[in-house]
Structure formats: C-alpha cells, structure tokens
Amino acid sequence: MAVYFGIIYGVIIISIVAIILLFNYVFKQSKGTAEMQSISNAIREGAMAFLKRQYKTIAVIAVAALVVIVAAVFYGHFRENPSVSYALGFAVRTGIAFITGAVCSALSGFIGMYMSINSNVRSAEGARSGLNRALQIAFRGGAVTGLAVTTLSLLGVATLFLIYGGASGSEDAIKNAPSLIVGFGFGASLVALFAQLGGGIYTKAADVGADLVGKVEAGIPEDDPRNPAVVADLVGDNVGDCAGRGADLFESTAAENIGAMILGVALYPVFGIGGILFPLVARALGILASIVGILFVKVKDENKDPMKALNKGYFITAAVMAVAFIFNVRLMLNPVSGSNVVVNNWWLYGCALIGILLGIMFVYITNYYTSYSCRPVKEIARSCETGAATNIITGVSMGMESAALPVICISVAIFCAYHFGVLAFAGGVAASAAGLYGTAIATMGMLATCTFVLAMDAFGPITDNAGGIIEMSGAPDEVRVTTDKLDACGNTTKALTKGYEVGSAALATFLLFSAYIDQVKIIDPKFNGVVDIGKPSVFIAALLGAMIVLLFSSTAIRAVGRAAQYVIMEVRRQFKAIPGIMEGKNKPDYANCVDIVTKGALHEMVIPGVIVVAVPILVGLLLGREAAAGYMMVCTITGVVMALFLNNGGGAWDNAKKFIELGNYGGKNSEAHKASVVGDTVGDPFKDTAGPSLHVLIKLTSTIMLVFVSIFFLA
Numbered sequence: 048m049a050v051y052f053g054i055i056y057g058v059i060i061i062s063i064v065a066i067i068l069l070f071n072y073v074f075k076q077s078k079g080t081a082e083m084q085s086i087s088n089a090i091r092e093g094a095m096a097f098l099k100r101q102y103k104t105i106a107v108i109a110v111a112a113l114v115v116i117v118a119a120v121f122y123g124h125f126r127e128n129p130s131v132s133y134a135l136g137f138a139v140r141t142g143i144a145f146i147t148g149a150v151c152s153a154l155s156g157f158i159g160m161y162m163s164i165n166s167n168v169r170s171a172e173g174a175r176s177g178l179n180r181a182l183q184i185a186f187r188g189g190a191v192t193g194l195a196v197t198t199l200s201l202l203g204v205a206t207l208f209l210i211y212g213g214a215s216g217s218e219d220a221i222k223n224a225p226s227l228i229v230g231f232g233f234g235a236s237l238v239a240l241f242a243q244l245g246g247g248i249y250t251k252a253a254d255v256g257a258d259l260v261g262k263v264e265a266g267i268p269e270d271d272p273r274n275p276a277v278v279a280d281l282v283g284d285n286v287g288d289c290a291g292r293g294a295d296l297f298e299s300t301a302a303e304n305i306g307a308m309i310l311g312v313a314l315y316p317v318f319g320i321g322g323i324l325f326p327l328v329a330r331a332l333g334i335l336a337s338i339v340g341i342l343f344v345k346v347k348d349e350n351k352d353p354m355k356a357l358n359k360g361y362f363i364t365a366a367v368m369a370v371a372f373i374f375n376v377r378l379m380l381n382p383v384s385g386s387n388v389v390v391n392n393w394w395l396y397g398c399a400l401i402g403i404l405l406g407i408m409f410v411y412i413t414n415y416y417t418s419y420s421c422r423p424v425k426e427i428a429r430s431c432e433t434g435a436a437t438n439i440i441t442g443v444s445m446g447m448e449s450a451a452l453p454v455i456c457i458s459v460a461i462f463c464a465y466h467f468g469v470l471a472f473a474g475g476v477a478a479s480a481a482g483l484y485g486t487a488i489a490t491m492g493m494l495a496t497c498t499f500v501l502a503m504d505a506f507g508p509i510t511d512n513a514g515g516i517i518e519m520s521g522a523p524d525e526v527r528v529t530t531d532k533l534d535a536c537g538n539t540t541k542a543l544t545k546g547y548e549v550g551s552a553a554l555a556t557f558l559l560f561s562a563y564i565d566q567v568k569i570i571d572p573k574f575n576g577v578v579d580i581g582k583p584s585v586f587i588a589a590l591l592g593a594m595i596v597l598l599f600s601s602t603a604i605r606a607v608g609r610a611a612q613y614v615i616m617e618v619r620r621q622f623k624a625i626p627g628i629m630e631g632k633n634k635p636d637y638a639n640c641v642d643i644v645t646k647g648a649l650h651e652m653v654i655p656g657v658i659v660v661a662v663p664i665l666v667g668l669l670l671g672r673e674a675a676a677g678y679m680m681v682c683t684i685t686g687v688v689m690a691l692f693l694n695n696g697g698g699a700w701d702n703a704k705k706f707i708e709l710g711n712y713g714g715k716n717s718e719a720h721k722a723s724v725v726g727d728t729v730g731d732p733f734k735d736t737a738g739p740s741l742h743v744l745i746k747l748t749s750t751i752m753l754v755f756v757s758i759f760f761l762a
Contacts, residue, residue, distance in 0.1 A: 051324045051379070055205050058331035062198040065338050069187045069194070074165065076184050079172035082520040086278070087168035090512060093282035093641040094164050097249060097648075101286070102153055104649055105241045109149050112237055112660070116230065116754060117142045123757025127570065141230040141754065144207055148234030148301060151203045152294045156242045158199075159192040159293025159505055163285045167512030174517060174529040179346045181533055182353050185513065189505030190341045194334065196293050197498045200235075200300040201330050207231055208308070208327075213320075222315055225308035225323060226566065229753045232305045235298035236747035241656050242294040243743050244603060247736030249648035250283025251607045254735075255728050256614025256644070260622075266716065272519040273628050275621040275635035276614050279644045281515045284508035295743055296501045299551055302746045303494055304330060306558035307487040313480040313565060317388045317472075321379035322484070328379060329399075329491040332371040337498035340364030353536045357503055361410070361496065365403050368495040372399040376488075387475055394471035398464045398485040402492020405460045405550060406500075409453060413546030416449040417698035418539060419706035423449070427703035428723065432712055435725040442703070442726050446696020446733070450688050453546065457553045457687070464489035479576075483561045490554040497551070504544035507537035535705065542698035545734065548742045549690045556683040559749035563679065566756050567672050578676045588666050588674035592682030592748075595662050596689050599655055599744060600737040606651035607732035613647045614640060659744050663751045667759035675752050675759050682748050690741040697734025700726040 078084050117138045125134035166188025173180035207228040212220030257276035261267050267274060304326045311322035318325075340360040346353055376396045382388050415421045419428070423445045430441040468485020469478050510533035517530045567574050580586055617640055627633040663682075667675035704723035712719040752759075 048320050051328055055327050055331045058334055059198055059202055062194050062334050066191055066194050069191045073188045076169040077172045078168050083168050083516050086516050086519050089278050090281045091164040094285040097286050097645045101245050116145055119755050119758050140227050144228045144230035145234040148231035149238045151199050152235040152238035152297050155196040155297035156294035158195045159289035160285045162188045162191045163289040163509050166509045168516055170509055171513035171516040174526050178529050185509040186344050186506045188509050190502040192505040193498045193502035196297045197300055200297050204304050205327050222312045232302040233750040233754045235301045236750050239294040239298040240743040240747050244740045245648050245652035246286040248606050248610055248651050249286050251731040251736050252610030253279035253283040253644045254731050255611040260615055260618040275618045276640045278637035279640045281512050284511045289505055289508050303490055303555040306562045309562040310483050310487045314484055317382055317386050318380055319383040325379045326491050329375055333495040334498050336364045336367035339367050340499045364496045364499045389473040391471050394467045397467045398488035399492035401460050401464045402489035406493045408456045409546045409550040410543050412452050413543050416695045417542040419702040424699050424702045427699055428706045431719040431722040435722040438722045438726040442696055442700045445699050446692045449695035450691040453691050487558055493551050500544055500547050503540040507541040510534050510537035545694040552742045552745045553687045556745050556749050560679055563752050578673055584670040584674040585677040588670050588678040589681040592678040593685040596685040599659055602655040603737040604732045607736050610647035610651050613643050617643050663748050664755055672759040679752050683745050686741050686745040690738050693733040693738035697730035700730030
C-alpha cells in the first residue's frame, strides 16, 4: 500500500512543481498596451464580481443541502443499527466529505477563471510576436487549470480514503472507506451543477444579446467596442467555459474515481487494496502523461493550423498512457497471496485500451460534426442561403444525427470491456463483478487524458478573450488574423471537450449505477440486484427520469432567453440614450451590462438546479430503492443522448456561421450570414448552457442516489 500512495503523492508533488513553472511562465509575459490592459481589467472585474456573487448563492444552497444530507444519513443508519454513535459517525463523515468536495469544486472553478482572466491579455500581446508565442501562452495558461483541477481531485479522494480507514490496515475499514467518501462526489457535483448552469446562462445571455443587437440590428462586427454588451460577452467566456467547466471536470474525475473504488471493493478478496486504489494510481499516471503531452504543444510554421499542435500533444498523452497502463495493471491487479483465482492481466489491459480508444473516437466524431471542414457544418451553412428557417431545420436534424455514432461507440466499449473483464478471470469470481470491474478500467482509460483535455478546454476561452481584446484595442489586422486562427482552434477544442465529457459521463454513470446496486445489496441482502422495469413504480420512475432531462434542458434554455432580454433592452437603451456611440465618440456603459446579466443569470439558475436535486430524492422516498435505480438508469440514457444533440448541434451552428464569415455563401453581412447568426443564437444555449449542464446532471443524479440510498426503503 505504501508504494501505491508513494506514487499518488509523488505525482501530486510533481504536478504542483509543473503548475508553478507554467504559472510563472504565463505571468512573466507582457500584458501589452495600456488600452489592452484596460479592457482586460474590465473583464477581470466583471468575472470576479460574478463569481463572488455566484459562490455566495451556491454557499447558501450547499449549507441547506449539508443539513439535509447529515439528517438523512443519520436517520438511514440509525434504522439499520439503533445506535446514536454509530449513525452519527456515518453522518458526520459524509458531511465532512460533502463540504470538502464542494469547497474543492469551487476552488477548481476559481483556478480556471483566474488563469483565464490573466492569460487572455498576455496571449493577445503574444499574438503581436507570432502564432507560436500566443499559442504557448494560451495553452500553458489552460494547462495550469487542467493540472490544478485533476491534482486537487486526486488529492481530495486519496486523502479522505486514508483518513476514513484506508490507512488503518483493517479489511473492514478499507472496504468501507470508498462508500464513506461518496459525499465528496456529491458536494463536487452540486457546486459544479450551479457553477456550470449559472456560468452558462451568463455567457450565453450576454453572447445572444450582443449578437442580436450588435450584428443583426446595428450591423457592427463581433467584439466591436461600440457594443455595450461586448465586455459582458467576454466575461461570460470565463465564468461559463472556465469556472463552470473547471468545477464540472473536477466532479467528473472525483465521481468516477469513487465509483470505480466502490466496484474494486467487490474484488478485494482477489486484488486486495490494489483493486481499490487502481483508479487513483491510473489518475496519477494520467497527470504525468499529460505533462509530457503539454511540453510538445508548439508550432514552428506561423502558417500552420494550431489545432495540429494540440492534436499532437493529445495523441502523445494517449500513447504514453497506453504504455503506462501496462505497468499499472501488472503492478496492481495481481491475485493476493491466498487467493486461488487465476487472472490474465492482458485482458484487463485491453479494457484500458478500450477506454483510450473511446476517447479518441469521441474526439474524431465531435470534430466531424462541428468542424467547418466537414459535411454537417457545410450543409448547415448552405441551408442559410434560403433563410433562418431552413438553417434551424438542418441544424436540428444534424444535431440529432450526431448522437448515433457516439452512442454506438459507448455501447461497443461497455460490451467489450465487460466481456474482457469476465475473460480475465479463470473462475472464482462472479461474472458480474469481473465484468463491471472491466468497465471501471475502461473508464479510467478514457479519463487518462482528462488533464490534457481540460487544458485544451481552458485554452478556448483564453483565445476567445484574446481575440476580443485585440479587436477592441484597435490592433493591426495581421494580429487579428493570428488571434482568429487561435479562436477558431479554441472553438474546436471546446466542442471536442464537451463530446469527451459526455462519453466519460456515460461510462462513469454506468459505474455509479453498478455501485448503487452493490450498496443496496449490502444494506438489504434480500435485494437480488434485478431492476424490473415491468413494475409500475419502476416504470413510473423511469418515465420521470426521462422527463427531468427534458424539463431541465427547457428551463436552462428558457433562462438564457429571459436573461438575454435584459441585455437586449439595455443595449438598445444605450444606443438611444448615449449619443455618439456608433460614431466612436463616446464609450458605452459596459459595467451596467455586466451587472444586469450577472443579476439575471444568478436569478435564473436557482429553479433548474433545485429541480434536479429534489426530484431524485423524492422518487427514492416515494417509490423505493428499485424505482430509484430505474430513474437513475433512464435519466442517464436520456441525458447522454440529449447532451450529444445539444452540444454537437450548437457547435455545428456556431461553425456554420464562421464558415460563412470566411467568405462562403456571400460572406459577412449577406442574407446567408444573417440567417447563420440566428442559428448560432439558437445553438448558443444548447452547447454552452443546457448541454454542459446535463453532463453534471447525469453524474449528480447518481451521487445523490448513492448518498441517500440508506433512506430509500420507505416504499
């Protein structure tokens, strides 16, 4: 065990050193002209003001949730064993884990946003020196976020495991420890939901408002300093794509580690503590592999597509992990002394490769459906020639089509990983336990590159902001060409990351569903693990699980529409009330727009978030444990398909607009361009609000069920 924790904490130290070096590199770069710094400061002030107010709102919700969790866990365990000290011990440890997860998730969001708002102006200034300098600054700023988030997740889960019995040497304490830290995943998920939802509403309300009044009504370019909403739009890139996504991926890695550890408990007689700690060591090796990949991201030719440099780093990371998993599997997944089970490690290694390949497949599929060099986006762009209506119809149909291949890939991966897991054991282990552990290893394989993927995701808003700063500061056209290349690359990386997150969410919730079934079996030995969809209570819960995905998506998208109306009215008011804006004689009141959209986003995020948390608890209480499993299963399936549709459809609309802006089908200010702006406006809340929030909803539902499982025996 000491060797495993030596690897884990050793990698954490290496990662901290890498973070410090990358941080110093970014902050040593020039911040450019006084005008550029003024714009950057306005973005920073707006982003920090929003995050401060958002976290206050989330803190109130988290405290209320903490009270409910502690009371529920105490009640559930007191029913199992009428001892106050016994029940209180479980309740207190779950509560501490919940608060720790919530704080770490919030910190992850803050780190993501802090790096973005300080890297944007430096990347913009770097663009004056060339593409490679700007790329290096933006990506290394994103890399700090990627490393910090995954390292923080690893540190939190590993430390709680040690504190909650992992270091005791007692078999019972070691086997119980993963279940005690489920609260960590719930706390992370709760904060991530509201951070992603609130940030998503903010960024798209500002974006939609700025586009509709600026581009369509006033006919001015994107990021034009005459638009009162332009700073709010740039702020939104940070609070949605950085703060929200940082919290999102933190909860992803935490929840998936915990789910895999719980499944590892079932194989404790075979692998001992190695089967439980395998996910944490795999995550540590993934951080090392990502550091290697980060070092290879650079361009030598200023005319080269920067996406090729990022792809090179990603594939190097994946290749390093493919090799690292050989040692990981052979070191940790060997039968312990006294076990009569024969294990073929190569089948388990095959499970890890399946996960790595699934991640690569998602990158390619998402790129195909969202890149303007491929058929779907070109077809959407062509449909704009006949107006906004045909653009919407084509975009919706492409979004629906885009769900097919990813679902097939997920299905094949789960099927193969499950059966590889079964084949790895020559008897002595239940096929279900062996197969499920195979899927857990596949999940670790897919998440092996998550540090690098998060770095690519954080790179997107940094380059978007850099382009806006260059535009607003009146920099030469050749500099804008450089930032446009990086901005287009950033749009692609954000789309790829969302596809990757959906795939990892699907695998993770399969693990969490299996972990839930195992927990029910432990609490109630009479439960045979079968979820009968033919029972009225289970069927009703399954219907509710599908419904909640659509209801949540509806409320999130509608929230963007309502918040955007505040922005539109304010921009129109300023155009009328402040003379000389359009002539460039007077500056708009950027701060007022930022304040309006902040209030609107925070107000609109509460109801969708509360619905997502309350409904699964009510289903479990009113319909019972088996029905809760049905709810979880169908909510996951519907959520994955809906998220793919929303993410890819929205991304395709966005790049169809950019394809036209490159001079195709009439170029900027043509009728086709105006139609594409409408499509992009519809797609914005799809891909940046509802879609990413569904990733969190899927995993939050599973962690809620795991935390509250002890009281779902009333029906």
